[in-house]
């Protein structure tokens with residue numbers, strides 16, 4: 642492979658987008674085709690998808706752009722300096738292993754990961770950087786810090802509930818963002834979310850366990866993503882809220898992460914690292 646192919650003809654970091662026909666995949670492709678900082682060098686879709694073999698520009702309803710959608714992950718990822726991945730947990734784990742072999746940066750937005758998936762990502766991150774966040778927006782990552790601070794400032798007589806709303810197609814609950822916010826609230830209280838988390842309520846649930854953190858999920862229509870962290874005490878309530886109205890906020894964050902990761906060593910990072918919120 643030539644140097645030009647490795648870095649993209651404009652000398653910009655070459656990015657592969659996985660799940661190219663998806664809601665996030667298409668948003669990323671649009672932004673990358675306009676970007677002056679990064680260059681789209683490949684698009685992956687699952688085998689059998691009818692976009693495989695088609696030019697991505699035409700598949701998205703526009704003019705050809707000279708990039709054909711592929712289901713050959715090994716060959717496509719070999720061209721990348723970074724892979725941006727918003728797909729499914731099973732696909733992301735497989736891409737993590739291939740991206741690490743290619744020593745490229747893997748930016749992961751996929752949510753709904755289980756402990757076994759996370760262990761495989763950690764193994765891949767021993768060879769190349771992985772940047773993963775349940776939400777890539779600036780606003781949510783600031784809200785995470787605020788949630789941690791408010792939870793630390795308020796005593797256990799303040800009940801904490803996380804309420805999220807998403808479009809009808811979302812397959813996982815609670816959302817990745819809701820879990821980030823719940824983890825921040827638990828950290829603020831000096832605890833682990835696994836020890837405080839209350840699963841969905843139904844029937845005779847009994848009174849709310851003191852100090853617990855509850856989650857509720859609404860699914861409907863085309864809601865991009867809305868999150869409330871509710872702190873409720875006797876006589877008053879404090880609500881921290883983030884409303885997403887455009888998926889571009891997630892895609893811009895993911896591209897920023899891919900660029901940030903270019904000079905980073907192997908390891909696991911998140912958006913607070915990318916945005917400098919830990920400094």
Ligand SMILES: NC(=O)C1=CN([C@@H]2O[C@H](COP(=O)(O)OP(=O)(O)OC[C@H]3O[C@@H](n4cnc5c(N)ncnc54)[C@H](O)[C@@H]3O)[C@@H](O)[C@H]2O)C=CC1
Pocket residue numbers: 659660661662663664665666685686687688690727728729732749750751752753774775776777778817891
């Ligand atoms: N971290 C963040 O900021 C955000 C995370 N997400 C998460 O990203 C994920 C995707 O969300 P959407 O784009 O709304 O879903 P979607 O269902 O529209 O897109 C997923 C795409 O992945 C493709 N795919 C599945 N398996 C594949 C494989 N093996 N190889 C290649 N492509 C494959 C599907 O065919 C589909 O096109 C979800 O887990 C969602 O929660 C979504 C928005 C923001």
Ligand SMILES: O=C(O)C1=N[C@H](C(=O)O)C[C@H](O)C1
Pocket residue numbers: 752775776807811815816817818819865866867
């Ligand atoms: O599936 C989505 O759409 C979104 N998923 C992420 C999550 O699970 O929190 C981020 C955003 O809320 C949109």
